[in-house]
Amino acid sequence: MRESDGYADSTFFSFLPYVKLSHRRPMDTPQPVRKKWEKSQLACEGCGSSPIDAAALPSTEEEWRRKLAPEQFEILRQRGTEPPYSGAYLHHKRNGLYACAGCGQPLYDSRTKYDACGWPSFWDALPGSVATREDRGSVEAVCTRCEGHLGHIFDDGPPPTGKRH
Numbered sequence: 001m002r003e004s005d006g007y008a009d010s011t012f013f014s015f016l017p018y019v020k021l022s023h024r025r026p027m028d029t030p031q032p033v034r035k036k037w038e039k040s041q042l043a044c045e046g047c048g049s050s051p052i053d054a055a056a057l058p059s060t061e062e063e064w065r066r067k068l069a070p071e072q073f074e075i076l077r078q079r080g081t082e083p084p085y086s087g088a089y090l091h092h093k094r095n096g097l098y099a100c101a102g103c104g105q106p107l108y109d110s111r112t113k114y115d116a117c118g119w120p121s122f123w124d125a126l127p128g129s130v131a132t133r134e135d136r137g138s139v140e141a142v143c144t145r146c147e148g149h150l151g152h153i154f155d156d157g158p159p160p161t162g163k164r165h
Contacts, residue, residue, distance in 0.1 A: 084118025
């Protein structure tokens with residue numbers, strides 16, 4: 001991990017612990033997460049930052065290359081693949097949100113994370129945070145804010161969605 005613009009980054013995620021945790025019991029059956037998060041509710045692990053302002057996002061691939069670490073640029077902007085079993089958040093278990101390492105937009109709630117393969121896997125994204133597009137016969141997941149590549153979505157996930165992001 002490296003620190004970039006106030007975020008502790010892995011290749012394509014930052015982790016944002018919940019600022020205020022409610023005392024809730026673990027869910028027996030996963031339920032879709034439909035909470036809208038406000039910037040004031042988010043704090044990056046170890047830095048206290050919120051997502052960078054949309055006006056500050058790089059506008060060219062060269063600007064993205066300067067902003068991101070080489071491995072992050074390869075994955076987020078060039079649609080590369082992180083080696084399996086290598087990511088900092090593969091076995092991460094803390095409660096919070098996983099955010100785009102490119103722009104800081106919250107993408108996934110930790111309550112939707114599960115162990116499936118050699119990459120962090122989620123059965124649902126936060127509403128409006130992840131878009132899809134066709135990618136050589138597969139469904140690619142991209143950040144709706146910066147269009148960073150997040151991987152692919154498969155139909156072999158657990159209930160309630162049956163999806164694996």
